[in-house]
Amino acid sequence: MTDQLPEPWYWMTDDRLRATFEEELTREVGPNHALANLSLRIVARRDDCDDVLVALDGGRVAQVHLTWTRRREFGPRWPEAVIYDSMDDWRNSCGE
Template sequence: MTLIEPWESIEQGEQFETELLREVSESHPLYGKEITAIARRFDCDDVLFQVAGGEKTYFVVVHLTWKMKVEAKGYPCCEFFESLKEFETKRMTHDHKMY
């Protein structure tokens, strides 16, 4: 996948993965999932994660809060995508136009 501004790839995503795991509560849809940070918006705290395991792999953009603790119910905010192509079409292209 070729990223366009304001998205950039993440080579060492452990800090984003660790923060996401800190923020999600047991009721969050990403709780207990196997996640890998693959890209981020350099102008805000949105991170694209790949979610593996279960029936299939999917992708999610999460707005991290960096509070370093469990967030209230419903947070952190997420936007789910079935594929990278869907992310490119519905999110990344829009973000680029608005940037």
């Protein structure tokens, strides 16, 4: 992915950092969450908060706000996630 992202987003190119964030995301997502049992790959993150952009199957993406509780969240509300049909749909929403 070489397209530019809206500020303050940036592509996550550091594999170690990506692994750390993906481990936390996997830990936080409970069985009733919209992202449960999906293949999740973090592709970008915001520079100013704990939001990440997750690539999903079928070209969809999810903007997720990690809680960094280091444990599974209770209920489907957390981590907060908004799923978009495509990267273009996400960009059109300004990634906010």
